[in-house]
Amino acid sequence: MSKEVLVVDGLNMHYETLDGLVQAVKDVSFTLKQGESFGLVGESGCGKTSVAMSLLQLQPDNAKISSGSIKLDGIELVGMTEKELRTVRWDGISIVFQGAMNAWNPVAKIGEQIREAIREHRPDNSKDENTEKITELFNIVGLDSSVMDRYPHELSGGMKQRAMIALALSCDPKVVIADEPTTALDVVIQDQILKELKKVQELLGLSLIYISHDIAVIAEMTNNMAVMYAGSIVELGPTKDVFSKPKHAYTRLLLESTPSVVGEKKKLRSLDGEPPSLIDEKKGCSFSPRCPAPSKECKNQELEMKLIEVVKGHYADQCCVECG
Amino acid sequence: MAEYIIRRTLQMIVVFFIFLVSSYLLFNAIPGNAFSNLLLNPDLPPDAYEKVLATYGLDKPIMERVQLYVVNFFKGDFGYSYKYYPKTPIELIAERLPRTLMLFAIVNIVAFYTGFLVGKVLAWRRGSKSETWITVTSVFSYTVFYPWFALMMLWFFGYKMGWFPIGKFLYPEKWYTAPWDSDVIFVLMIKFTAIISIIQFIAYIMTRGIESLSQRRNLRFASLLTIAVGSYFFWNTGDALTKKPYAADIAYHMILPVIVVTIVAFAGTALLTRTTMVEVIKEDYILTARAKGLSQKRIRDRHAARTALLPVVTSFIFTIVTIIDGSVLTETIFSWPGMGQLLLQSVLEEDIPVAMATFSFVGVFALIAHLVADISYSYLDPRIRIKSQG
Ligand SMILES: Nc1ncnc2c1ncn2[C@@H]1O[C@H](COP(=O)(O)OP(=O)(O)O)[C@@H](O)[C@H]1O
Ligand SMILES: [Mg+2]
Numbered sequence: 001m002s003k004e005v006l007v008v009d010g011l012n013m014h015y016e017t018l019d020g021l022v023q024a025v026k027d028v029s030f031t032l033k034q035g036e037s038f039g040l041v042g043e044s045g046c047g048k049t050s051v052a053m054s055l056l057q058l059q060p061d062n063a064k065i066s067s068g069s070i071k072l073d074g075i076e077l078v079g080m081t082e083k084e085l086r087t088v089r090w091d092g093i094s095i096v097f098q099g100a101m102n103a104w105n106p107v108a109k110i111g112e113q114i115r116e117a118i119r120e121h122r123p124d125n126s127k128d129e130n131t132e133k134i135t136e137l138f139n140i141v142g143l144d145s146s147v148m149d150r151y152p153h154e155l156s157g158g159m160k161q162r163a164m165i166a167l168a169l170s171c172d173p174k175v176v177i178a179d180e181p182t183t184a185l186d187v188v189i190q191d192q193i194l195k196e197l198k199k200v201q202e203l204l205g206l207s208l209i210y211i212s213h214d215i216a217v218i219a220e221m222t223n224n225m226a227v228m229y230a231g232s233i234v235e236l237g238p239t240k241d242v243f244s245k246p247k248h249a250y251t252r253l254l255l256e257s258t259p260s261v262v263g264e265k266k267k268l269r270s271l272d273g274e275p276p277s278l279i280d281e282k283k284g285c286s287f288s289p290r291c292p293a294p295s296k297e298c299k300n301q302e303l304e305m306k307l308i309e310v311v312k313g314h315y316a317d318q319c320c321v322e323c324g
Numbered sequence: 325m326a327e328y329i330i331r332r333t334l335q336m337i338v339v340f341f342i343f344l345v346s347s348y349l350l351f352n353a354i355p356g357n358a359f360s361n362l363l364l365n366p367d368l369p370p371d372a373y374e375k376v377l378a379t380y381g382l383d384k385p386i387m388e389r390v391q392l393y394v395v396n397f398f399k400g401d402f403g404y405s406y407k408y409y410p411k412t413p414i415e416l417i418a419e420r421l422p423r424t425l426m427l428f429a430i431v432n433i434v435a436f437y438t439g440f441l442v443g444k445v446l447a448w449r450r451g452s453k454s455e456t457w458i459t460v461t462s463v464f465s466y467t468v469f470y471p472w473f474a475l476m477m478l479w480f481f482g483y484k485m486g487w488f489p490i491g492k493f494l495y496p497e498k499w500y501t502a503p504w505d506s507d508v509i510f511v512l513m514i515k516f517t518a519i520i521s522i523i524q525f526i527a528y529i530m531t532r533g534i535e536s537l538s539q540r541r542n543l544r545f546a547s548l549l550t551i552a553v554g555s556y557f558f559w560n561t562g563d564a565l566t567k568k569p570y571a572a573d574i575a576y577h578m579i580l581p582v583i584v585v586t587i588v589a590f591a592g593t594a595l596l597t598r599t600t601m602v603e604v605i606k607e608d609y610i611l612t613a614r615a616k617g618l619s620q621k622r623i624r625d626r627h628a629a630r631t632a633l634l635p636v637v638t639s640f641i642f643t644i645v646t647i648i649d650g651s652v653l654t655e656t657i658f659s660w661p662g663m664g665q666l667l668l669q670s671v672l673e674e675d676i677p678v679a680m681a682t683f684s685f686v687g688v689f690a691l692i693a694h695l696v697a698d699i700s701y702s703y704l705d706p707r708i709r710i711k712s713q714g
Binding site for chain 1: 533535536537538607608609611612613614615616617618619620626627630631704705706707
């Protein structure tokens with residue numbers, strides 16, 4: 001049984017906006033084990049990036065973590081001072097961003113930007129040690145060491161993202177978050193980057209949180225996964241169990257709406273309706289308005305959303321276990 | 325790059341030629357000439373006026389005069405001042421330029437630094453109370469009617485409080501026995517300032533490659549300390565020691581103009597920096613920098629402010645271009661006998677050789693500043709590449 005590196009428990013986060021409070025993360029709990037690849041899937045706007053930002057405590061100024069705990073190696077991150085957080089960032093948790101195209105400062109060389117991160121967390125390293133480290137990382141992600149002396153605009157999208165992965169690995173972090181790292185790339189490059197990331201994860205035994213709106217990618221990339229809907233985790237379990245025996249109606253719909261590359265051809269279903277607004281707080285199952293076959297349990301406004309263990313290690317929201 | 329500079333230089337020569345010819349024609353278009361007042365003097369013989377005109381070649385047709393002027397200009401002959409004969413325009417400029425340079429170089433450097441610093445702090449503290457207040461103050465000093473403001477400051481600090489001298493760049497009574505001209509002192513002061521800036525710049529460049537941040541900082545501090553100790557010895561030994569009281573007198577006279585012009589000049593830079601940086605802060609790479617665990621100061625200075633620098637430097641270089649013509653107002657208010665006053669007087673008196681020489685100087689200065697601006701862009705922003713072809 002490997003060690004638990006990251007334990008998130010009952011995390012709630014909201015944005016203060018002019019229209020009211022946007023509850024972007026509702027009672028999210030999950031655990032990431034050492035060397036494990038954990039997937040977080042859900043449609044756009046369901047709060048995946050908000051979870052990632054909360055883990056790094058990098059949420060924008062109008063965001064607030066109202067309750068919950070995030071423990072990295074047993075150390076609580078929620079409520080840390082900015083100074084303490086700075087030592088956790090990149091050294092403890094690093095991230096590959098969604099909008100990787102602009103994630104590099106346009107006026108500094110790639111090598112210098114990686115060096116800067118290492119310098120911050122390993123101030124005693126010599127220049128040669130850092131160069132060696134970066135060369136080694138570039139090797140792993142399939143970049144030539146000459147990329148160090150290039151500026152971001154001289155690289156293609158794929159190369160920038162590879163360099164970004166190298167940057168994320170530069171301080172040997174305990175946890176790496178990849179937030180839709182391929183969304184901005186074209187399809188062929190997407191595939192290359194995914195393969196690269198998977199290879200790196202296995203090679204280095206990374207503890208990886210992989211975030212995507214594409215459930216097919218999650219199948220390829222992860223051992224365990226969580227399905228998010230409107231700010232809550234509605235299903236959580238080993239990836240192969242979730243795929244073979246989905247418990248939540250939303251997961252089933254997600255799977256049916258994704259073409260599978262292997263296996264027999266089947267008719268795709270589309271998901272009707274709009275995701276609910278995160279502003280008004282409602283009790284009961286958030287998915288019930290879009291559920292194709294809601295049971296009468298679903299309509300029960302008194303029922304709280306809560307994960308229950310359906311099969312050993314496989315959790316689903318109690319409101320929706322039986323329906324669909 | 326070399327090819328680019330050569331091509332630009334050729335272009336500049338053409339532009340300068342056009343500039344020269346059209347300025348001459350424009351001066352000529354002013355009614356009358358420098359000697360018209362001779363006609364009003366009843367004691368002079370009637371042909372005196374014609375004789376004077378002939379002496380200066382002003383009786384020739386305009387086209388011939390332009391041609392002569394341009395040819396002589398490129399030969400390095402700028403003629404004689406009509407008013408200060410037998411002084412040449414170059415002698416007049418050589419006397420005035422150090423005074424203007426000293427004053428405005430300091431003003432511009434101080435204004436740029438404080439403006440940039442204030443601007444980035446404003447952008448960084450967006451939405452706070454202090455931001456609002458400093459922004460309001462900056463907008464005030466940016467829009468205030470400058471002559472009024474300068475006069476008020478002069479009245480208050482110079483007259484009411486008596487802290488600073490009112491006008492002039494020295495106390496003449498101190499200089500009666502001085503073994504030097506004030507120019508000597510000015511040149512010495514400029515040299516001194518230039519040398520310490522160059523030393524500090526070299527120290528900065530040389531420490532850039534050092535990996536350890538604390539070592540880098542310590543070395544830079546050490547270089548500053550060396551400069552401080554070096555300057556102390558410089559001003560307290562030998563030749564400079566005897567010049568010190570005079571230099572101090574000039575420096576004392578400079579304080580008020582420097583402060584006043586800086587207050588007016590810094591605000592433009594501050595507001596521009598603030599606006600650009602507020603945009604930059606929203607960029608993804610600022611988030612990356614935060615995620616890397618860098619300190620707020622480093623993110624602000626190395627990431628946000630560094631990319632916001634480009635438009636600020638552009639506007640700064642254009643401000644430098646206007647130093648000399650812009651100095652007319654300041655030098656008049658503070659009775660500072662520099663290039664600005666020379667320019668104004670020579671135009672009013674239609675002292676064409678002097679006016680042309682000062683204008684040409686401003687023109688060359690502007691052209692070079694633009695070239696420097698273009699070249700410095702490619703260093704500040706690697707995305708801007710100067711193509712050597714096409
Ligand atoms: N800075 C913000 N201010 C207000 N609302 C925000 C902010 N960022 C995100 N949101 C809202 O929070 C919800 C979750 O967003 P996000 O975490 O980016 O979702 P995802 O990454 O799954 O697409 C969305 O409804 C979005 O509109
Ligand atoms: Mg997102």
